Every structure is written in structure tokens, then in C-alpha cells.
Amino acid sequence: xxxxxxxxxxxxxxxxxxxxxxxxxxxxxxxxxxxxxxxxxxxxxxxxxxxxxxxxxxxxxxxxxxxxxxxxxxxxxxxxxxxxxxxxxxxxxxxxxxxxxxxxxxxxxxxxxxxxxxxxxxxxxxxxxxxxxxxxxxxxxxxxxxxxxxxxxxxxxxxxxxxxxxxxxxxxxxxxxxxxxxxxxxxxxxxxxxxxxxxxxxxxxxxxxxxxxxxxxxxxxxxxxxxxxxxxxxxxxxxxxxxxxxxxxxxxxxxxxxxxxxxxxxxxxxxxxxxxxxxxxxxxxxxxxxxxxxxxxxxxxxxxxxxxxxxxxxxxxxxxxx
Amino acid sequence: xxxxxxxxxxxxxxxxxxxxxxxxxxxxxxxxxxxxxxxxxxxxxxxxxxxxxxxxxxxxxxxxxxxxxxxxxxxxxxxxxxxxxxxxxxxxxxxxxxxxxxxxxxxxxxxxxxxxxxxxxxxxxxxxxxxxxxxxxxxxxxxxxxxxxxxxxxxxxxxxxxxxxxxxxxxxxxxxxxxxxxxxxxxxxxxxxxxxxxxxxxxxxxxxxxxxxxxxxxxxxxxxxxxxxxxxxxxxxxxxxxxxxxxxxxxxxxxxxxxxxxxxxxxxxxxxxxxxxxxxxxxxxxxxxxxxxxxxxxxxxxxxxxxxxxxxxxxxxxxxxx
Numbered sequence: 001x002x003x004x005x006x007x008x009x010x011x012x013x014x015x016x017x018x019x020x021x022x023x024x025x026x027x028x029x030x031x032x033x034x035x036x037x038x039x040x041x042x043x044x045x046x047x048x049x050x051x052x053x054x055x056x057x058x059x060x061x062x063x064x065x066x067x068x069x070x071x072x073x074x075x076x077x078x079x080x081x082x083x084x085x086x087x088x089x090x091x092x093x094x095x096x097x098x099x100x101x102x103x104x105x106x107x108x109x110x111x112x113x114x115x116x117x118x119x120x121x122x123x124x125x126x127x128x129x130x131x132x133x134x135x136x137x138x139x140x141x142x143x144x145x146x147x148x149x150x151x152x153x154x155x156x157x158x159x160x161x162x163x164x165x166x167x168x169x170x171x172x173x174x175x176x177x178x179x180x181x182x183x184x185x186x187x188x189x190x191x192x193x194x195x196x197x198x199x200x201x202x203x204x205x206x207x208x209x210x211x212x213x214x215x216x217x218x219x220x221x222x223x224x225x226x227x228x229x230x231x232x233x234x235x236x237x238x239x240x241x242x243x244x245x246x247x248x249x250x251x252x253x254x255x256x257x258x259x260x261x262x263x264x265x266x267x268x269x270x271x272x273x274x275x276x277x278x279x280x281x282x283x284x285x286x287x288x289x290x291x292x293x294x295x296x297x298x299x300x301x302x303x304x305x306x307x308x309x310x311x312x313x314x315x316x317x318x319x320x321x322x
Numbered sequence: 323x324x325x326x327x328x329x330x331x332x333x334x335x336x337x338x339x340x341x342x343x344x345x346x347x348x349x350x351x352x353x354x355x356x357x358x359x360x361x362x363x364x365x366x367x368x369x370x371x372x373x374x375x376x377x378x379x380x381x382x383x384x385x386x387x388x389x390x391x392x393x394x395x396x397x398x399x400x401x402x403x404x405x406x407x408x409x410x411x412x413x414x415x416x417x418x419x420x421x422x423x424x425x426x427x428x429x430x431x432x433x434x435x436x437x438x439x440x441x442x443x444x445x446x447x448x449x450x451x452x453x454x455x456x457x458x459x460x461x462x463x464x465x466x467x468x469x470x471x472x473x474x475x476x477x478x479x480x481x482x483x484x485x486x487x488x489x490x491x492x493x494x495x496x497x498x499x500x501x502x503x504x505x506x507x508x509x510x511x512x513x514x515x516x517x518x519x520x521x522x523x524x525x526x527x528x529x530x531x532x533x534x535x536x537x538x539x540x541x542x543x544x545x546x547x548x549x550x551x552x553x554x555x556x557x558x559x560x561x562x563x564x565x566x567x568x569x570x571x572x573x574x575x576x577x578x579x580x581x582x583x584x585x586x587x588x589x590x591x592x593x594x595x596x597x598x599x600x601x602x603x604x605x606x607x608x609x610x611x612x613x614x615x616x617x618x619x620x621x622x623x624x625x626x627x628x629x630x631x632x633x634x635x636x637x638x639x640x641x642x643x644x
Contacts, residue, residue, distance in 0.1 A: 102461060103461050106486070110435035110436065110438070113435060113436075114432060116428065116432070117429055117601075119432065119599060122601045126600045129588055129593045131586070136604070137429070137607065138609050139424060139608035141610055160485070163482070263453030277444065279439075280454060280455045281455065283459065286458055287459070288463055
């Protein structure tokens with residue numbers, strides 16, 4: 001029996017799962033709403049992966065799902081450890097990573113075009129009822145885009161930007177070449193390169209090495225006409241320094257979807273910064289999110305049903321590594 | 323001798339022309355600044371094409387350019403008739419049409435992504451220091467885009483949108499199929515189709531037939547969540563009706579780069595409309611504009627220099643049709 005535990009699974013999603021699986025799919029809002037007799041007959045569970053470490057005996061524990069064979073998480077990454085009990089049961093565990101690439105790429109492009117076409121400036125002119133044709137709009141053609149992070153999202157962003165005839169430079173720890181970047185640099189070389197980039201995009205993970213990578217000194221390496229975009233993790237940025245540079249007109253603009261503290265504190269200067277697109281960690285979460293998560297699940301379901309080799313399964317989490 | 327008459331020809335453009343032609347290029351701010359002895363030795367003139375009907379004997383007249391062989395206009399279209407004198411001299415006349423396609427396509431995509439990613443809403447939330455994750459961002463995937471006008475710009479817009487997995491429907495007078503549209507409709511069918519489109523883009527010319535095509539009734543056919551974008555001509559739109567629907571939340575948004583009267587009168591309700599991107603007829607005019615105009619000129623110069631067939635010349639205006 002396939003059971004879903006999430007308020008985001010709508011009737012249309014339920015029908016999609018039923019059509020693909022050929023069996024009835026039950027939908028609950030959360031794990032603790034699933035009655036005992038359903039829990040004990042659940043083969044496959046579809047849910048968010050926020051916290052799986054609830055103690056045995058509680059309704060949130062996975063332990064009461066005695067027949068469980070497969071958990072599919074509606075989550076891109078699993079941040080928290082699975083319980084020992086779950087790990088030793090040799091379940092199939094899959095997540096939904098990869099689905100965020102299209103949405104995040106669109107977010108980055110949306111931010112770039114917003115500044116390229118001066119929508120911020122024209123919005124101010126409209127308020128003053130001013131018709132000012134003195135400044136030509138920009139065009140992405142020939143712009144240099146420096147993307148810190150050449151993993152699945154970084155390369156998806158690069159592929160999205162490619163048709164706009166931009167110059168694409170990728171940055172990763174070793175500088176190893178990655179398609180479709182025109183050039184790839186090490187982190188140290190990437191920092192040097194900040195001075196020539198028109199757009200700097202950060203999609204690197206939160207590690208001690210990346211902390212404050214975009215501190216005041218490195219932000220000051222950027223051109224006055226450049227734009228900084230962060231869709232990765234908030235720890236990389238010195239937020240007060242960016243706010244100060246934006247307000248001083250020392251950078252053209254910025255788009256931030258992630259922050260050191262979420263939500264940012266009320267006195268965080270970013271709230272009142274000029275030329276800043278500030279969004280609440282939403283770039284990965286489009287209206288297609290759940291649909292795309294289920295596409296991954298359905299792909300794997302077909303691989304199993306049709307007896308295909310296990311290496312055709314996608315997004316499998318090695319539970320012994322969690 | 324190559325002579326340019328425009329304040330927009332910068333030293334970098336002059337050098338580009340000199341490199342390509344192998345001869346000295348003189349640059350003046352306007353036609354009437356060109357001295358007689360230069361005018362009488364000019365073989366090729368590069369200028370805007372606003373008005374060529376100045377009477378003989380004035381410094382703005384082409385008549386004093388007695389040796390002239392070729393006029394290249396830095397203009398997309400030539401709206402005004404050439405003088406009889408110019409027509410009978412069998413000059414080569416070329417313009418710069420086509421160069422606006424990339425910039426205008428970016429403008430349309432910028433507007434679509436602006437509304438898809440709810441930048442307007444997040445800008446308002448930022449002012450209130452509010453972190454609201456309750457509404458997922460949209461994604462272009464599977465959106466229906468209805469483009470009125472399938473000429474060179476309409477198809478360039480369609481090609482730009484294609485990689486975003488949108489459904490592309492084109493509208494032209496006869497409904498003839500045009501690449502890369504998934505489907506093409508007649509104008510009457512296109513009007514019917516307004517009810518299912520997520521984005522309606524107008525890039526049709528100003529003719530009696532197109533006047534008020536997007537009047538109140540047809541705007542009301544559109545979905546409440548749809549966005550209207552006009553980069554063609556202002557005559558197609560009932561501006562007060564659009565302003566009223568935007569303010570009532572009856573449409574998600576609009577982006578207008580062209581207007582019935584330019585600039586719009588101070589009491590035009592569009593100036594104060596909600597959810598409207600209003601730009602001063604700039605979508606075609608990017609920072610790459612002059613550079614791209616000169617690329618067309620240089621292409622034709624090479625065709626002539628290398629003695630290639632005349633049909634390899636591009637953007638030639640049949641002067642007998644003007």
C-alpha cells in the first residue's frame with residue numbers, strides 16, 4: 001500500500017500516483033495522522049524528510065511501519081540522521097534532488113534580466129511619471145557570468161544561460177573542467193576573477209571553507225556595474241558589507257534567496273537595502289515542485305515493476321552513509 | 323570616404339569601422355555639421371533615418387552629397403518617404419532591421435520571469451520586512467504563450483522561450499504555420515484563444531485592422547492569472563481598460579514598452595497602475611544597438627569588396643518602394 005504524509009499532496013497528485021501504480025493511494029496530512037492499521041500495512045511511504053529521529057513508540061516514529069520497504073522523500077537533501085532502527089532495516093530510501101534545477105535556473109536568469117533591463121530604475125521613473133529614454137537597456141550578450149559551484153545546479157544554471165551568448169566561467173575547489181562552462185577556475189582563481197565578472201552567482205554549500213567567502217574585501221573586488229546573486233547558502237556572505245555597498249551604489253544590484261539567519265533579524269540591513277531582490281528561500285520551490293518529486297518516484301516505481309537493473313533507480317540514498 | 327552623422331557613434335565604433343574598411347572614417351554629430359568639402363567627397367553615409375525629406379539647399383539635404391553611393395541607416399524601419407531626388411539617384415540604401423530581435427526577446431522573457439517569480443510581491447514584502455513562504459514561485463514549464471505577430475521578432479521571441487518548455491502559439495492574419503510555434507492561428511482564432519493563455523505578447527504593426535484589438539472585451543477574455551506584454555505598437559491596446567483591470571486584480575500583470583501617445587499624457591491611468599512594468603519604448607534599444615547596426619554595414623561592405631553576388635547583401639531597401 002502506498003501512503004503519503006504531506007498536506008502538499010493534492011487530489012491531482014494522488015490521481016497521478018494511482019494511475020502510475022495501479023493501486024489505491026492514501027493521503028494524510030502528516031505522519032501522526034496515519035492510523036495503526038494503515039501504518040502496519042504500508043509498503044511505500046512518501047513524505048518530507050525533515051526529521052526522522054523521533055523515538056519509537058511515538059506516532060511520528062517510522063518503527064510502527066512494520067512492513068515498510070521504501071521511503072521516498074519530497075526533500076532535496078536530507079539534513080538529519082536517520083534512526084539506527086531505520087538504517088538497519090535495509091529500506092530503499094530515495095529523495096527528490098535535481099527537481100530544483102529548472103526553477104533555480106529561472107530565478108537566476110530572472111534576477112539577471114531584472115537588472116539588465118533596469119526594471120528597478122523604470123519602476124522609480126513610473127512613480128514620478130517620468131519618460132526618460134537617455135539610458136539604453138543592457139543585453140546579456142557577451143556578459144561574463146562567474147558561477148561559484150559547478151555541481152548539478154550550477155551546471156543547470158549555465159545551460160540555461162548558454163543561449164544568451166554570455167561568457168560562462170565556473171568555479172570549483174580543484175578547477176576541473178565542467179560542461180558547459182567556457183572556462184573553470186579554482187576557488188582562489190575565481191576570487192581573482194571577481195574583478196572582471198558582470199554577474200557573480202553563488203551556489204556553493206555551507207562548509208567552514210566557504211564561510212564569508214564573499215566578505216567585504218572580495219565584494220570590493222567586483223565591478224561597480226556588477227550584480228551578486230546567491231541561491232546557495234547564506235554563510236558565504238558578509239551581509240552588512242553587501243548592504244553597505246548596495247546603498248553606496250558600489251554595486252549595481254543583488255538578488256538573495258538565502259541568508260545567514262532565516263528569516264533575517266528585523267535589524268538586518270538587507271531589509272532596507274537599495275537595488276536588492278530579497279526572496280524567502282523560495283527559488284527551489286516552484287509550483288511544479290510536488291509534481292516533479294512524484295516524477296522521480298514514478299520513474300523508480302517503473303524500474304522496480306519492470307524488473308530493470310537496480311542501477312537504473314535514481315536518487316537512491318545509501319542509508320549506511322546517513 | 324565613409325562619413326557618420328550621429329552622436330551615438332563613439333570612438334570604439336569609429337575604430338571598428340576603420341579596421342573593417344581600411345580607410346579613415348569621419349564622425350559628425352549630425353548631418354548639418356558636415357562641411358561642404360567633406361559632403362562632396364562622401365561615398366558612404368551612416369546615419370539615423372528619421373527624416374530625409376529636407377529641401378535641397380539646406381544643410382540637412384542629401385542633395386549636397388554629390389558623390390554618394392550608399393546610405394546605411396541606424397534605424398530599424400524607415401517611416402518617412404525619401405525625396406524624389408534621392409530615389410532617382412539609384413543609391414544603395416540599407417537599414418538595420420533584425421538587430422532588435424535579441425534585445426526585445428530578452429525584454430519579453432524578463433517581463434515573464436518578473437511575474438513568474440513574483441518579484442513585485444516580494445518587493446512589497448521586503449518593504450514590510452516580512453518573510454512569507456506561503457506562495458510557491460511559478461515556473462515557465464508548461465505555460466501557454468500566445469504571440470500575436472509571427473514575423474522576425476515574434477519568431478525570435480518564440481525561439482528564445484522554446485528551451486523553457488512553454489507551449490508556443492503564434493497568431494498571424496492567415497494562420498499559416500511558422501517555426502518554431504507549436505501551433506499557429508488566425509487573428510480571430512487567436513482572440514478565442516486568449517482565454518487559455520498564461521502570457522499574451524503583442525508584436526503586431528499599427529494598422530487600421532489592429533487598432534484596439536486588445537480592447538476591454540478581449541482583455542476580459544484573458545485569465546485572471548494571465549500577463550499581457552506589448553512590445554509592438556501602442557494602437558492595439560485600450561489603455562484605460564487595461565489600467566482598470568490591473569488595478570482590480572483582474573489580470574496578474576502587464577509589461578508595456580509602447581503606447582498610443584509617447585510619452586503618455588500625465589493623466590494616463592497607466593502611470594499609476596498596479597503590477598505594471600512601464601518602459602519608454604526601449605526594448606529594442608540595447609547597449610549593443612550601434613555595434614549591431616555596424617555589423618550589418620560591415621557585412622555588406624565585405625560583400626561589395628570581395629565582389630560577391632549582390633543577393634548576399636542584407637537589409638537592402640528597394641528605394642522605388644519608398
